[in-house]
Amino acid sequence: MGTIILDRIPDENKFFQVCSLIVFYPVPFLKPGCLLPTESRKTTMPRAKPTYEELSAKIRKLEDAVSKARQTELTLQNAERSYAESLKELDKMCREIYAIRSMVNMPQLFLDQNWNVVGYSSDFSLLSRKVVRYARLRKNVKDFFYKEDFEKLKSYLELIKSLEDLPYDEGRPWKLRYQGPNPSDKIGQSWIVYTICENCRWEVAEDNGRLIIRHKPHIRDHLDCCLMSAREYGGADEDIKVIYHVTTPRNKIYLRDLTAIISGTSGREATTPDMFGYSICVGSNYNSEGRIQKHGANVITHPEVLDLNTGYQVTLERTGGRITRKLRNMLTGKEMPPLEFIDYNAVYDRRNHLGFYTYSGEAEIFDIEVYTRKSLFSIDQFKIPIDLEVGIKDERLRGRIFKLKYAKNEIMGATLHTLMLEDITERKKDEEALRESEEKYRTLFEESRDAICITTREGRMVDLNPEMLHLFGYDRKEMSEMNFSRLYVDPDDRQRFQQAIEKNGFVRDYALKMRGKDETLMDCLVTSTVRRAKDGSIFGYQSSFHEVTERKRMEEKLKDSQRMEVIGKLASGVAHEVRNPLNAILAISEALFQDIGDNPEYRPYLEHIRHQVDRLSILMKDLLELGKPLQTNSFTPVSPGDICTGAIELWNQSSDHRSHQIRLVRSAELEDLEVFGNSSKLKQVILNLLENAAQHSPADSEILIKILEPQKKNLGIQVIDQGTGMPPGNLSEVFKPFFTTRKRGAGLGLSIVKTIVETHSGQIKLWNNDPPPGMTAEITLPLNRKTDK
Secondary structure (H helix, E strand, O other): OOOOOOOOOOOHHHHHHHHHHOOOOOOOOOOOOOOOOHHHHHHOOOOOOOOHHHHHHHHHHHHHHHHHHHHHHHHHHHHHHHHHHHHHHHHHHHHHHHHHHHHHOOOEEEEOOOOEEEEEOHHHHHHOOHHHHHHHHOOEHHHOEOHHHHHHHHHHHHHHHHHHHOOOOOOOOOEEEEEEOOOOOOEOOOEEEOHHHOOOOEEEEEEOOEEEEEEOOOOOOOOOEEEEEEEEOOEOOEEEEEEEEEEOOOOHHHOOOEEEEEEEOOOOOOOOHHHOOEEEEEEHHHHOEEEEEEOOEEEEEEEOOOOOOOEEEEEEEEEOOEEEEEEEEOOOOOEOOOEEEEOOEOOOOOOOEEEEEEOOOOEEEEEEEEEEEEOOOOHHHHEOOOOEEEOEOOHHHOOOOEEEEEEEEEEOOEEEEEEEEEEOHHHHHHHHHHHHHHHHHHHHHHHOOOEEEEEEOOOEEEEEOHHHHHHHOOOHHHHHHOEHHHHEOOHHHHHHHHHHHHHHOEEEEEEEEEEOOOOOEEEEEEEEEEEEOOOOOEEEEEEEEEEOHHHHHHHHHHHHHHHHHHHHHHHHHHHHHHHHHHHHHHHHHHHHHHHHOOOOOOHHHHHHHHHHHHHHHHHHHHHHHHHOOOOHHHOEEEOHHHHHHHHHHHHHOOOOHHHOEEEEEOOHHHOOOOEEEOHHHHHHHHHHHHHHHHHOOOOOOEEEEEEOOOEOOEEEEEEEOOOOOOOHHHOOOOOOOOOOOOOOOOOOHHHHHHHHHHHOOOEEEEEEOOOOOOEEEEEEEEEOOOOOO
């Protein structure tokens, strides 16, 4: 063996280290006294002895090499351990995903960028064994579907592909919307911590003279820590660009996902903020990849490792439906490979909050700039939902229909297309049966002669048929935008109706007073049932309305007629019985008046008797008129002007004619018009209305009789006074027999007037003048057909 001779023994530990590390090269063993061959002596030089300093320098180099080797070995061991843990976690996630997919029963095909089948879910092989052979041979998916179905899929994919050719690099100038963080920024006000992470340690802090948004690590918690802006940036018609700087931690175990969120929720809501919008990640999965996520799922990923204790500039941009991310190392100037994703089912018309995220790691974010601009693109360009139904070329699946769903992912630079298939054969049959049923229901709904509608509990119109529009006089747009409670005359009726229907689940022939668009009041009978949601709660009512205004009016008229007939017969009988003794009293009073009427002592009593007998005679006459039916066969054409002038002449013969002035207003064009009726009875109507007006008007005031222009084959006559009017509550009662507001009135005058007018197929109405004073009585009579224009 080779030997080494030392002049002195070095430090013992150093010596043994040297002995353990130096490699000795073997030379021939020489016996004592022997000489090397002559040739050897000539060519071999004696070796110089190394000095202690040289050996020490070599030892230090060897120590450094050993230390680096051990550090490298430790790093590799940690990397292997982390990789094993990641694989274990990934395997767990994959199993969970497959478990969920098996539960929802959506077989999946995995295709490469050339649309060749490269994989499938386990339940797909149960659906069709052909998929096994297709995946093994890398056959194109077009051979898996029928030609016409594949053409539909191809057209859809070409539509998605066309989004890549839009002029994204063109656009209007950007407008700065936020620059910070600022001293006014507050956690909980301008920045909202996601509600499930209330203990996460986000703060706005100062560091070396600048403000930063910092998250202090708490890696043992394993929490998703989100900080979202209270303000929204960008939207359905705006692009957004975010530039910010982030510093990675010094300790690598704290580098656990540094992510920005755009088009997310506010953080105050119950949903996870990054489940809506887009998450753009740097250093994700324990500093192993960069990625873009949508709805919490990866759509773009590539390998990415960030340096520790290093600043990075992140630039995010959403232009139209394209999302890009650029990442630059501020120390070296090196740029990471860019990330780009074009969303063909855009979500940025929902919420548009900006935020930051870490998986309970350490984050320092600063120099944030947010820009927006009016977009050149419509969000509708980026809403291309797939709605394809296909069949699989497999004899066992002939006649089966599958709903196709599509997803595109880019994993580590490789494109992966995923087709998910849902068997909807039975659902299609059910939908067809339901469609036929709905068509029958819709026909009944639309063509029903009853007004039908469906409303929510709050009164919003869900659906209605044409008869509903006809009944209330609105068009469909007006009625769909208004609250249904507006149709109620009394708003409290809506609440009472809801209490009744929700108590029993339905109502039948429920009486309601409704109002049309032209303010016409209608009596309606409503039959309604509650409509329930899937959870059993009441969300609205389905109601049918049947108008009974005319029927109710006719019923009231019939009741009045029957009542008047009974009263008339009773009154006529009473009048006949009373008139004989009344005539006797009248004759005796006249005899007494002849004998002792000149005596001042008795004269007042005799005049009182005469006055009361006259009053009773008038009452008996009215009772006889009330009970005597009017014969329509005696009607003749008569001029309205003659009726009014005749009534005025009768008025002038009464004792009250001097207390009021009567003025008749009529147009010369109305002279030729005629009504068909009984002239004397119609004169009595006008005379009674004049007497009623005089009773309620101040002395010497004017009473106006006005003949109106014809309207819809009818002619109106008004009697207008200047009196005190009548309480609104009495207006509907004054036509009832024996109802009176006068101290000495019998309450038959207006009853007789109403009977006469209605016998002439007319109507009578009373209302207080607006503005006061006075009241107006109006009778409406049909024109004679011969003069009807």
